[in-house]
Amino acid sequence: xxxxxxxxxxxxxxxxxxxxxxxxxxxxxxxxxxxxxxxxxxxxxxxxxxxxxxxxxxxxxxxxxxxxxxxxxxxxxxxxxxxxxxxxxxxxxxxxxxxxxxxxxxxxxxxxxxxxxxxxxxxxxxxxxxxxxxxxxxxxxxxxxxxxxxxxxxxxxxxxxxxxxxxxxxxxxxxxxxxxxxxxxxxxxxxxxxxxxxxxxxxxxxxxxxxxxxxxxxxxxxxxxxxxxxxxxxxxxxxxxxxxxxxxxxxxxxxxxxxxxxxxxxxxxxxxxxxxxxxxxxxxxxxxxxxxxxxxxxxxxxxxxxxxxxxxxxxxxxxxxxxxxxxxxxxxxxxxxxxxxxxxxxxxxxxxxxxxxxxxxxxxxxxxxxxxxxxxxxxxxxxxxxxxxxxxxxxxxxxxxxxxxxxxxxxxxxxxxxxxxxxxxxxxxxx
Amino acid sequence: xxxxxxxxxxxxxxxxxxxxxxxxxxxxxxxxxxxxxxxxxxxxxxxxxxxxxxxxxxxxxxxxxxxxxxxxxxxxxxxxxxxxxxxxxxxxxxxxxxxxxxxxxxxxxxxxxxxxxxxxxxxxxxxxxxxxxxxxxxxxxxxxxxxxxxxxxxxxxxxxxxxxxxxxxxxxxxxxxxxxxxxxxxxxxxxxxxxxxxxxxxxxxxxxxxxxxxxxxxxxxxxxxxxxxxxxxxxxxxxxxxxxxxxxxx
Numbered sequence: 001x002x003x004x005x006x007x008x009x010x011x012x013x014x015x016x017x018x019x020x021x022x023x024x025x026x027x028x029x030x031x032x033x034x035x036x037x038x039x040x041x042x043x044x045x046x047x048x049x050x051x052x053x054x055x056x057x058x059x060x061x062x063x064x065x066x067x068x069x070x071x072x073x074x075x076x077x078x079x080x081x082x083x084x085x086x087x088x089x090x091x092x093x094x095x096x097x098x099x100x101x102x103x104x105x106x107x108x109x110x111x112x113x114x115x116x117x118x119x120x121x122x123x124x125x126x127x128x129x130x131x132x133x134x135x136x137x138x139x140x141x142x143x144x145x146x147x148x149x150x151x152x153x154x155x156x157x158x159x160x161x162x163x164x165x166x167x168x169x170x171x172x173x174x175x176x177x178x179x180x181x182x183x184x185x186x187x188x189x190x191x192x193x194x195x196x197x198x199x200x201x202x203x204x205x206x207x208x209x210x211x212x213x214x215x216x217x218x219x220x221x222x223x224x225x226x227x228x229x230x231x232x233x234x235x236x237x238x239x240x241x242x243x244x245x246x247x248x249x250x251x252x253x254x255x256x257x258x259x260x261x262x263x264x265x266x267x268x269x270x271x272x273x274x275x276x277x278x279x280x281x282x283x284x285x286x287x288x289x290x291x292x293x294x295x296x297x298x299x300x301x302x303x304x305x306x307x308x309x310x311x312x313x314x315x316x317x318x319x320x321x322x323x324x325x326x327x328x329x330x331x332x333x334x335x336x337x338x339x340x341x342x343x344x345x346x347x348x349x350x351x352x353x354x355x356x357x358x359x360x361x362x363x364x365x366x367x368x369x370x371x372x373x374x375x376x377x378x379x380x381x382x383x384x385x386x387x388x389x390x391x392x393x394x395x396x397x398x399x400x401x402x403x404x405x406x407x408x409x410x411x412x413x414x415x416x417x418x419x420x421x422x423x424x425x426x427x428x429x430x431x
Numbered sequence: 432x433x434x435x436x437x438x439x440x441x442x443x444x445x446x447x448x449x450x451x452x453x454x455x456x457x458x459x460x461x462x463x464x465x466x467x468x469x470x471x472x473x474x475x476x477x478x479x480x481x482x483x484x485x486x487x488x489x490x491x492x493x494x495x496x497x498x499x500x501x502x503x504x505x506x507x508x509x510x511x512x513x514x515x516x517x518x519x520x521x522x523x524x525x526x527x528x529x530x531x532x533x534x535x536x537x538x539x540x541x542x543x544x545x546x547x548x549x550x551x552x553x554x555x556x557x558x559x560x561x562x563x564x565x566x567x568x569x570x571x572x573x574x575x576x577x578x579x580x581x582x583x584x585x586x587x588x589x590x591x592x593x594x595x596x597x598x599x600x601x602x603x604x605x606x607x608x609x610x611x612x613x614x615x616x617x618x619x620x621x622x623x624x625x626x627x628x629x630x631x632x633x634x635x636x637x638x639x640x641x642x643x644x645x646x647x648x649x650x651x652x653x654x655x656x657x658x659x660x661x662x663x664x665x666x667x668x669x670x671x672x673x674x675x676x677x678x679x680x681x
Binding site: 195200254368370371373374375376377378379380381382384388389391392393395396399 | 515
């Protein structure tokens, strides 16, 4: 199977042709590998920001290293979190949600070292989010060696020029059985700095009949990372699925989200946000796939590009034959903050049924002049008015996070990057 | 005592000359009402006074306490003590009302915060909301998001009450409001004229604003010029006879 190419519609506007797989090698992390101090600090920070969690999994290059369960009743109630072994040898658990897939999915199939599993049995309500933190190495890939004393990636953060950089293939499977309900927060992070790395995560979300899943995905990799992520979800009869994916880090950040409304009466709510700074590329692809009657999907994707960064949003609503009374909405708003930045927005509809209600809307443009004038007319100087408007643009979507307890962390991650970009004084910004 | 003076003002919206020589002098506590038919230049006048981009002053002067405002940006006019209540208030997603007012007040000189009695913004918001029947739940919303037309108008008057400017320009504040809301809003503005000596320029189509708001002067604006000035009785006359007598060629 060949690697994807820019000639394919789903890879238009992307730098995918620049991907050279021979520049990367899968990391050889073993369970005994040292965990860097910055990785530890990051996990501790996440734990502090999400105190009411159900469980926290620390995952290094796709391999779960630590599982700490806050809610002692989880295992009593049959909730399983951890590596693939928690499913006790159940066969063929992968690929049920994400069928097909391209060469990148095949690479993940071949190289994921383990599978992060969240498995919630029928009619079980999990209180507090299950938090998964993926730390993806960016130091030069080296053969596994005896543990070195401290912080290896801080000594050699930048790969040798032209050397081989690490590639990691995180794999996650979330299964919410019939009538159950849970929240999952999945964070993909790596060392700050511009060391190269390739991160190819695949996440499958299975939401059974009458079940509810709220999912937040946050990507905060270093500035040299290529992040090529795939999220696939399926919602059964009367199930609800809410996702919010936020792309902030990386050099090239692609996230593709496919949500299949497979059971009648299911409803999905898809949210995405991205902020481009420097010369980043953010690339968001979504599919709202309706295969059953009386299903709804509502997508809102908001992004801003600054500096010389670029973004691509491309979304498809597909209503298959038989999916009558489908309601599907898709909205994409882009703020272009600098003259050198650029955003493309490509909405698509593929409707094979008559009795449906579908709409899409998209905007690409600078900060709204009327909004700026309105704030100015209250005595707020234009530079501050613009900061407030951009912060508000993101807060508008962040505050609607399907996992409310993650709002603080999300706001902080967005705010940090906006502060850098806009020269921002964050004090008082959220009143 | 402050004074707001408009002298020989010409203003254009786009390429079109719309305001063609307007003179107005408003002192603290006075209420001036500018009435006129559609297209007479009322809104362009209001925006020219506040300095909206796209509206340009081609001749004349706008002064607040002798300080020339023509050519200065809107935010500096606001800080000098001028306020515009927009005909169509703008929705600003994600920017909370309280956050915007905190920013606005932070930039003000002490003088324009006189009489706030050291109250927190939160208290002032609640107090002003109660005064005009603005639902307190809306105080937690981003600016004008998911508010009806009438609620947005009340929100403008609420902000006026919190910011306590020296002079305000009300651009058709009564449109979109029901009778009770017009009474509440105009009553609040009337009280402000004595509470802190607010000077008012109210631009409107309708006489109904003047039931609670006591006009000192009524000006008739036709084709960009003030063609008549009188007391409240002039507004009543316009209500009966319309603008026909003042139209060009009449």
